[in-house]
Amino acid sequence: MTGFQRTIATLGGLAAAAALVIAFIGSGEAGIALLAASLVLALAGMRHHFSLWPQARVDLVASLGGMALLLSRLDGDMPTASWPLLIACWLFGWLAVEKTMAARNLPKALSSVLSLAVPVFFGAWIIFAWEVLTIGLQIPTVLLPPPSMIAVRFAESTSILWADFQQTVIKAALSGYILGCGSAFMVAILIDRVPFLQRGLLPVGNFVSALPIVGIAPIMVMWFGFDWQSKAAVVVVMTFFPMLVNTVAGLQATQAMERDLLRTYASSYFQLLIKLRLPTAAPFIFNALKINSTLALIGAIVAEFFGTPIVGLGFRISTEVGRMNVDMVWAEIVVAALAGSLSYGLLSLLERQVTFWHPSNRRKTP
């Protein structure tokens, strides 16, 4: 057990002890369960000084137990003692993760489960703290609604959300994404044959991809009307240049030795392209596809601020903000976040299938 872990444990124990003291002073309002939990957590923190049950799972159980207790007592006026208890729970959760990470020679299956479980635990913690803090501190829902309220709103208005999702993500973002990435890919392959164009277009492309392209949204709305076509146009322009620059860079990534080898096999231009250059370019292309998947969503939603039919994520966000229905806005944000994360995840998965040979995808040998 390292000094750092011991520090966390001591701090956690102290926080729980503080909760215990506060609960005693303000007797009555805290309740027996809170008293008991504080006592248990304080003891759990102290046990490290006597080297008793140092396993991570003890800390995890302590943390989860405290969380469950706090959740069960969640209402407008939480007793003061719950705040130090919350801090104690957080510290014990951290301690559990810290200990697990420090452990060496874990079985392979367990360590791969852990690499998924740890971030999930962290995310759950954020949502939990969000819930407890917004309700416990009575933060106005206009400012920041608690996650439970957002979840309820999400479940209630799935049909609206689905319509918005179709309008913005499927029609505008996806069609623009396919058009933009596809055309950029074609252009990149064409440019690749003309070195002069390559030298000219690459700096320009690099320059353009650093520009605030979302700014063209009002112009596209003027040109292509209010419906999804104008949003798709914005997405096309936004996704074009990152894809172009990355594909061209990827096509240049082959080594002379590899090209020479294929030439000794008497391969034609297309064989060279398909068997060597495109596979080598794949990591670059996937990089662009991933960047573009978020850019496409941003473009489609921002373009809706400049005029839209009465459906769509951007439209809903801007109108519901005006009506102070912040829970609805957050539900839309959840949709956008899910769409963004899912597309990113799918692309990563696809990338791993396609570029399984790439060093970053190979399992590291110990």
Added chain:
Amino acid sequence: MTGMVNRVAPIAVVVAAIMIIWYGFTVHLNAPWQIDRYEKAGTEWQMRDLVRDTMAQERPVLPAPHQIVAEIWKTTVKKKITSKRSLIYHGSVTLSSTLLGFAMGTILGIGLAVSIVENRAMDKSLMPWIITSQTIPILAIAPMIIVVLNAVGLSGLVPKAMISTYLSFFPVVVGMVKGLRSPDPMLMDLMRTYRSSRLQTFWKLRLPASVPFLFASMKVAIAISLVGAIVGELPTGAVAGLGARLLAGSYYGQTIQIWSALISAACMAAILVGVVGVISHLTLRRMGLRA
């Protein structure tokens, strides 16, 4: 000299081609409205008139480049800086929130990167969420963040800067983590043979090794920070800033105004990235990393 020509000539040709295409589109896109006008006025017109007039419309579908340049010249040099119509005034509003957001994002990014590299628990639990955070189209929900923060009484520079911060911390984290981990095992072993503490290894090896990575990501960060500032200005009721100029222009169909705001934003992005590039070059040369 020939190397210079070899590098510049293709770019010049491409830019010239873009200009020619642009002028072509100007005539093509603005022609229907112009022809309509001729017919209403009953005037005889030649191709030459059409070309001339399509490039001098008040509210063209696509303004000609020289119109945009003239508008920028008019609103920067000829207007007083304090004037509400001065592009310099609007640009400085955007610039200040860009820089504040960029500074906060860089500091946040460096802090997160250091904690990720130094602590495995942080690495495992934070890193996936940092990546997820960027798949959320924050730019798209920026207006609502501004409005909500306004409701709490936070208005003006800070909310806009926060959007820029959210966008710009990500490249810095990713670059810095890579940079702090870049010293190869041999160097780390060397430090160990010197019996250096973790802190010493950090200051004397990891941090200097990460500087080139930091500057590379700062270039990305400052460009994206500008985008954040512009989008953050959209919902503030078109008060000030380049984003506000965009919005006002789109409300009143002032295409030239939109394009001039857009082009000045582009120039600003180029200058900002250039400045970071120059600072990076000077720093790296001073550190002896690059000749």
